[in-house]
Amino acid sequence: xxxxxxxxxxxxxxxxxxxxxxxxxxxxxxxxxxxxxxxxxxxxxxxxxxxxxxxxxxxxxxxxxxxxxxxxxxxxxxxxxxxxxxxxxxxxxxxxxxxxxxxxxxxxxxxxxxxxxxxxxxxxxxxxxxxxxxxxxxxxxxxxxxxxxxxxxxxxxxxxxxxxxxxxxxxxxxxxxxxxxxxxxxxxxxxxxxxxxxxxxxxxxxxxxxxxxxxxxxxxxxx
Amino acid sequence: xxxxxxxxxxxxxxxxxxxxxxxxxxxxxxxxxxxxxxxxxxxxxxxxxxxxxxxxxxxxxxxxxxxxxxxxxxxxxxxxxxxxxxxxxxxxxxxxxxxxxxxxxxxxxxxxxxxxxxxxxxxxxxxxxxxxxxxxxxxxxxxxxxxxxxxxxxxxxxxxxxxxxxxxxxxxxxxxxxxxxxxxxxxxxxxxxxxxxxxxxxxxxxxxxxxxxxxxxxxxxxxxxxxxxxxxxxxxxxxxxxx
Numbered sequence: 219x220x221x222x223x224x225x226x227x228x229x230x231x232x233x234x235x236x237x238x239x240x241x242x243x244x245x246x247x248x249x250x251x252x253x254x255x256x257x258x259x260x261x262x263x264x265x266x267x268x269x270x271x272x273x274x275x276x277x278x279x280x281x282x283x284x285x286x287x288x289x290x291x292x293x294x295x296x297x298x299x300x301x302x303x304x305x306x307x308x309x310x311x312x313x314x315x316x317x318x319x320x321x322x323x324x325x326x327x328x329x330x331x332x333x334x335x336x337x338x339x340x341x342x343x344x345x346x347x348x349x350x351x352x353x354x355x356x357x358x359x360x361x362x363x364x365x366x367x368x369x370x371x372x373x374x375x376x377x378x379x380x381x382x383x384x385x386x387x388x389x390x391x392x393x394x395x396x397x398x399x400x401x402x403x404x405x406x407x408x409x410x411x412x413x414x415x416x417x418x419x420x421x422x423x424x425x426x427x428x429x430x431x432x433x434x435x436x437x438x439x440x441x
Numbered sequence: 442x443x444x445x446x447x448x449x450x451x452x453x454x455x456x457x458x459x460x461x462x463x464x465x466x467x468x469x470x471x472x473x474x475x476x477x478x479x480x481x482x483x484x485x486x487x488x489x490x491x492x493x494x495x496x497x498x499x500x501x502x503x504x505x506x507x508x509x510x511x512x513x514x515x516x517x518x519x520x521x522x523x524x525x526x527x528x529x530x531x532x533x534x535x536x537x538x539x540x541x542x543x544x545x546x547x548x549x550x551x552x553x554x555x556x557x558x559x560x561x562x563x564x565x566x567x568x569x570x571x572x573x574x575x576x577x578x579x580x581x582x583x584x585x586x587x588x589x590x591x592x593x594x595x596x597x598x599x600x601x602x603x604x605x606x607x608x609x610x611x612x613x614x615x616x617x618x619x620x621x622x623x624x625x626x627x628x629x630x631x632x633x634x635x636x637x638x639x640x641x642x643x644x645x646x647x648x649x650x651x652x653x654x655x656x657x658x659x660x661x662x663x664x665x666x667x668x669x670x671x672x673x674x675x676x677x678x679x680x681x682x683x684x
Binding site for chain 2: 366371374375376380426433
């Protein structure tokens, strides 16, 4: 636990000092909103369409973070150093997944209000609490699967390609659940109630992959 | 080292006979479907192919668990061949499903059929298995990473079906439910014989592929012993484990 905290602190400090990933993710998401505005030729969107645009944008912006997650470790020998240290290997999974989760939250702090201003028809304010619940669960899924995929892809030659190609199909069920849960929230008549079925599926998905990731992560570090 | 050739002849004959019987049943015994007519017969190929390929993916995942637990690289070879075969069966199932969709719903692709859609997602996911292997040079690491991928994929198959199934209204004719089958007798019999035939086909092809891969590996080892390391041509780049 302490190791995980140390690695997490290192990652956050690194991001704060270099600002390599987060600004890119935020800019990417805002550019994507502009692209959707022209692509769909709509000034405002609502309902399921808005949910789909928001989910897809956050997912693609998240993939940028996934791709960068282990790059420093690989380029500067962090993996070897971590293996040399007498610490539990799962703590790297915990630290990296938490870092990715925090990146995603930071991304959403910027992207969701931007979405509300740029594209969303109905006002964002009353819908925000339910939206936060859904997005938190979605972020958990993306963080766990993203960390696993990133650790798999970073050691391959074509890592920038392998990561997204492998990660996107894995995330499709989470994307379905997120988009369907957000859809009713963004309706024009007022925020609908949270669809429990989708939250349940999302939570189940997070749980299963957290367990799978915990079980297999050690094998990705062995050398 | 096992050769995988044992009993292969008997198994091949059994597979051939079962599939022949299944086809005879499909075309001459089972009555035409009341609403769909002749085209419904593709069901006896499409559904067994789909079931067998999904089981093949899960089988590959189980073998991958064995590989990581024992560290025996032969399990990685078995897992690779299992997933490889399942992918081929999966593409065939998708094509058959697409033909069926065109004939009965008028479109090559229907998004409101959850089974077809989840199938596509599973195939997209497993389609990255070979590129992943291909882009890792170190054979030991390749085996380990491929196994991790196979385990994640094996867990993904059922979850994906739950999510996609929940997302859509049910239009796929549901054949086998947890409470039992809702097929009339002759259709059920034909379906089960077809399922058995396709399962045997999968097992036979898996064994053939294993035997072929194994023979090639042993040949190489013998040549190396005979000619020395320098006279052996280097391995061609391949996603298959070389042991």
